Amino acid sequence: xxxxxxxxxPAAYPRTERTTLTRARRRASYDRESVHRILDEEFVCHLxxxxxxxxxxxxxxxxxxxxxxxxxxxxxxxxxxxASGSPEGMPVCVTVTHVDGIVLARSAFHHSVNYRCVVVxxxxxxxxxxxxxxxxLDALTDQVVAGRAADSRPxxxxxxxxxxxxxxxLEEVSAKVRTGGPNDEERDLALPxxxxxxxxxxxxxxxxxxxxRARETPLPGYLAxx
Numbered sequence: 038x039x040x041x042x043x044x045x046x047p048a049a050y051p052r053t054e055r056t057t058l059t060r061a062r063r064r065a066s067y068d069r070e071s072v073h074r075i076l077d078e079e080f081v082c083h084l085x086x087x088x089x090x091x092x093x094x095x096x097x098x099x100x101x102x103x104x105x106x107x108x109x110x111x112x113x114x115x116x117x118x119x120a121s122g123s124p125e126g127m128p129v130c131v132t133v134t135h136v137d138g139i140v141l142a143r144s145a146f147h148h149s150v151n152y153r154c155v156v157v158x159x160x161x162x163x164x165x166x167x168x169x170x171x172x173x174l175d176a177l178t179d180q181v182v183a184g185r186a187a188d189s190r191p192x193x194x195x196x197x198x199x200x201x202x203x204x205x206x207l208e209e210v211s212a213k214v215r216t217g218g219p220n221d222e223e224r225d226l227a228l229p230x231x232x233x234x235x236x237x238x239x240x241x242x243x244x245x246x247x248x249x250r251a252r253e254t255p256l257p258g259y260l261a262x263x
Contacts, residue, residue: 142219184259
């Protein structure tokens with residue numbers, strides 16, 4: 038179930054009170070393509086919700102399919118128990134962030150980071166349809182390593198019963214991006230301190246076989262491509 042976009046969908050997500058930025062508004066974007074691009078380049082999100090009157094934020098895996106996020110969990114997890122206990126679903130906030138650079142200014146105040154992030158406000162529902170659950174698990178696997186779902190055994194009935202997937206529709210969504218160098222004050226330009234950006238990039242190492250059988254198995258092309 039690769040990420041898709043409806044040709045009839047609007048080019049941008051509507052602004053709402055919750056998605057309208059109050060600071061650095063020039064960095065905000067509601068462009069659908071930009072939001073999807075940021076989501077598709079990552080696979081770890083932070084899922085925020087309220088349980089027993091207290092806020093909880095958990096890191097977990099996710100995948101995008103069109104205008105929908107699937108979030109991975111287990112049947113005993115707090116998010117699933119909370120979502121399953123309410124017919125109206127569970128209000129959530131999902132965030133995804135890429136750090137692209139460390140911005141070093143001549144003053145401590147103007148130090149920053151270059152980043153791309155997406156914030157999703159919505160309602161999470163447990164996926165109970167088996168066909169949708171299997172498709173979502175394939176999407177989650179491929180979100181981490183594209184092509185892996187077709188190159189691994191699918192979950193059996195017992196494993197499927199122990200795995201939870203939450204569905205969140207992309208409706209209230211915003212992106213925020215910072216690029217460029219430091220915003221040094223004019224009065225600081227003559228100071229003898231280095232100023233600039235240290236790029237931050239993800240790097241993959243050589244795949245390490247788990248055992249002798251794996252060492253004898255040819256490395257799949259999708260792993261070599263990493």
